[in-house]
Amino acid sequence: MILVSACLLGINCQYNGENDLTEKLLEFLKDKGTFIAMCPEVWGGLPIPRDASQIVGGTGIDVVGGKAKVMSIKNKDVTNEFITGAERILQIAKENNVELAILKAKSPSCGVGKIYDDLASRHLIDGDGVAAALLRKNGIKVMTEKDLIAGNWPK
Numbered sequence: 001m002i003l004v005s006a007c008l009l010g011i012n013c014q015y016n017g018e019n020d021l022t023e024k025l026l027e028f029l030k031d032k033g034t035f036i037a038m039c040p041e042v043w044g045g046l047p048i049p050r051d052a053s054q055i056v057g058g059t060g061i062d063v064v065g066g067k068a069k070v071m072s073i074k075n076k077d078v079t080n081e082f083i084t085g086a087e088r089i090l091q092i093a094k095e096n097n098v099e100l101a102i103l104k105a106k107s108p109s110c111g112v113g114k115i116y117d118d119l120a121s122r123h124l125i126d127g128d129g130v131a132a133a134l135l136r137k138n139g140i141k142v143m144t145e146k147d148l149i150a151g152n153w154p155k
């Protein structure tokens with residue numbers, strides 16, 4: 001079973017109420033049978049639209065370990081919502097034997113390998129978003145739509 005960031009499928013769940021429909025993902029999924037679309041921020045209780053957020057003091061794995069926080073651009077602590085959403089997704093992933101998650105690049109929830117550490121400057125650091133980190137920690141392969149676009153399709 002494959003887990004997918006819902007915004008990549010054209011669902012308007014991004015912070016600004018928009019999506020990031022990715023044709024390459026649709027192409028990849030077309031012969032894969034069923035898959036699960038999810039949005040960790042919405043599943044954690046945040047609304048659409050919502051204020052953009054960033055991880056402060058570390059990366060997603062640090063948030064999972066209680067060593068960093070997630071703050072909105074209006075300085076509201078949304079760490080609990082991010083963790084709740086990530087945990088719900090992990091639970092669904094386990095119940096459905098998910099082995100692969102294709103996630104939205106650079107997001108503080110879904111980003112894999114690189115995430116923004118400063119929304120104003122769009123500066124990137126090495127690390128995963130909160131949901132991506134929790135999935136990876138639990139043995140689920142994570143990648144982004146950028147991998148598909150680059151031709152690095154999983155076997």
Ligand code: SF4
Pocket residue numbers: 005006007008013014015038039040041042104107109110
């Ligand atoms: S949390 Fe993930 S699925 Fe939801 S809008 Fe952000 S990148 Fe997309």
